[in-house]
Amino acid sequence: MQEVFMKKSKLIIALAILFTANICVAQYTPLNVVSENNKKPLSEEKEISIKELGWMDHNKMEQEITSVNELAQTKIGSTIRRDLSDLQLLQRLVDGAWVARDDYATQQAMGVVLGNVMLADFPNTFAWKVYEDEVGRSRALCVKNTNECLFPVTMLSRRMEIGSAPNVKKIYDDAILLMEKHLPKLPYDGGIMYRLPRTN
Template identity: 55%
Template sequence: MTPSVRFCIALLLFGWLPAQADEAEISDFSWMDRNHMAQQVKKVDDLARQRVGSQIREDKSDLDTLQRIIDRDLVPQDDRLLMQAMGAVLGNVMVKEVDELEWKVYEDEKGRSRALCVEGTEQCLFPITMLSRRMSVGLKPDVKKIYRDAMEMVEPLLPEQPYGGA
């Protein structure tokens, strides 16, 4: 498999998409979008508290909590909304870890989606579906690997840190 084919497959698997100005419109979250996202995170938090003995903290510990939910088969394969709620939790971890990522509304001919976009660019990740697309076909995704791979894709687009980073 050629490197360009591998790259295209990675783009599809990780939900990475450069927006085309004439094909997609990217806008800020509204109050309703933020409220919807908070309700989704609450659903996952409730599940984690009741069935895993953990809670959603909006930090990297959530990756382990999501993995335990997946490994214990706590989400039915046909519960797309709860799987997407898990993607919202994953996205919130990404936002917490990378200041230059922000939640946006991405609209194109396929509809309206919630995306994480690199500030000042039209490069977007779609964490809402990063887990659900895999789980809905019976896979048990490795949450930390998905997170690491997404962060590696974003890294080249981030501004260089002065003095060699942190």
């Protein structure tokens, strides 16, 4: 009788251990593990897609540049030159409060002008592209043959729309430094090789 009781006790203990082990596995299994029972993760991110600009993108950007140029001519007597002087032009538009806080179109047009200065400074490194991910579609300045991109179109607008007056030169310099590893270098560790001339 005692032997039967011992066997039943061992069976109950074994079942209890097995049941507990199954609970632990269920609790600590990651949700997005691909297995025979779960071929796809529970959530899937859209793959990044980087494509050439379409003709509509080119047309829109030219219109944006024209609108900023006309604003600058009218308000501060300057024109876009696609060089570093454009950074000062943009700063004067910001400081003069010539662009309304809710004028997102003009703010983003100013971002296109900013991006064109970056492109002029590093024409062999950057190219305007269409960047698509799970967030949406954007125009981006991407390092050629990579997925690494800057988004100058919104660099100014996301500050201006909250009433902040961005420091255009600092934003430019910070963005360039983010891509430093891709940029041409001066010999003997002389730093970044810029295309546009700098004045002391």
